Amino acid sequence: MAETASGGLRQTLNLAQPDDIFSAIVDAHRGLSDEQCRALDAGLILLLANHVGDAGVIREVLAAARRALEGGAT
């Protein structure tokens, strides 16, 4: 598989300690109601989107996440 898709979205691992980061993201939601989780996630997405900056990549991320949602978890 190519390192990135045509628009520049990274498809292979870019995290040195992937389990640490995954746990950190999950832990950030611990003890929150669903509504608070949604608020937290909205803030996370805006912060990350601004950090990424590349409009093409952000649009690709949105499409990819939506595809994954439609494909289901398993």
Add this chain to the structure above:
Amino acid sequence: MSSHTYRHYPYRRPAELDGRGGRRPVVIAGAGLAGPTLALALALRGVPSVILDEDDTVSVGSRSICQARHSLEVWDRFGVARRMVDKGITWEQGEVYLGDRPIYHFNLAPEPGHKFPAFVNLQQYYVEEYLFERCLADDLIDLRFRHRLVGVQAGADGVTVEVETPDGRYALDAEWLVACDGVRSTVRHLLDLPFPGEVFHDQFLIADIRLASELPKERRFWFYPPFHPTNSVLLHRQADNVLRVDFQLGRDADPEEEKKPENVDRRLRQMFGPDTRWEHEWTSVYTFTCRMMERFVQGRVIFAGDAAHVVSPFGARGGNAAIADVDNLAWKLARVLSGASPAALLDTYCSERRAAARENILNSTRSTDFITPKFPAARAFRDAALSLAREFPFARALINSGRLSVPTAQSGSPLDTPDGDADWRSGPAPGLAMLDAPVANRGGGFLIDHVGPEFTLISFAGRVADLPELPAGVTGLMVAREGSAPAGWTVLHERDGLVRQRYDGRAGTAYLIRPDRYVAARWRKPAGSEVASALRRATGNG
């Protein structure tokens, strides 16, 4: 309820009822903001017009209050803008609050050196009064009150309108009919033309109150203020110590209940405290729509302003777009009437102003969606942007309480000559509005004072010998520190070098400016026939 004294203008029996009159070049339906402005812009170019209005007074209620710089620049040509600035409230900055804390401050005029401020808040009835007064003093304008348009017969080379007056009905023949008769346009209904768009269901309460206050002149907008904790509030100052308070009510409010004075007062007491006293000027509960006609030119009938397109009020894009419409239309219509340009020039009124309307609808819809989120996730992102704005500058830029009206880019218009030179560091490209700057001339201290009702060529040639050839009918402006200019040219004496800076002017640089102050073409050094060729293109003769 209002303390404003509405002047009633006299009805006059029209000549047509006594068998006189004859065919008119232009009949304008509606005396609001757009109609009188169009009549004045046509008169400036020697074109007479008749304005028909069913009423005999100005706008009831303050309605459109934020008059943008580009509108003031249009009205300045008729000598009425200074009066509006003097009477109104000048503002250029805005503050957005989350709860009771300011989170975002914006400045619409970060650079000094313009004849007019970014905005003047002035009630629509004053603007209309000044325009009516100016129209009534103009021999080329026949402003008819209590003349109700009841029929339209559009032909291939003219229009006949039927008009009802207190003395009976008459028919009026015109070469062109311009419908400036507002969102419920009678002309549009009579011709059975569609007005497609989107309906919004959120309700808002306008409470215009008279309250002597020392409040700042800036626009202020609150998300979740302590005095109206579930929704938003917008505050503007207007002339005569009138305040515009605009409460978001949500979808389920009962408009009749909300309009009751005791209920309005209850909301206002929460905002201003129990000891403040005010008088009511105007109360209105509104919802809004975003709509646009598919064609603004339908044969010999032309639509402008709210008759052609409507937006939400966030961003002051209704009245100001109407003024930009008629400023775009007037010079084209005058040229077509005189035979200087083919009728196809009017197709560019439609394409340029439809593009502007699309941009206005896009911006106003985005503001509306931010202010009134339509589903829970939309609200979560809106609220996340608000919360992040306290700490992070990037999130402040996401806060959309209304993106305020600026001249629309008309990029890609067939009238423009695209840039041939690539080394522009700044300056308005073809399709953008010209920029104002201070100059040291005795006859007018700003660049826009010297841009007339026809085409203008601004040259930074530096030496008379290097000036480009000036096509007939074009005003030449030669930017120089001193010296004199040949016939047809005026020397524009620089002050602070701001003209040079704003136009990236180097030796030889030239800009061709349209009558509506948009840039038609620019060159580092125009070759022999390039100016004449760009002029032909910009007038539909290319």
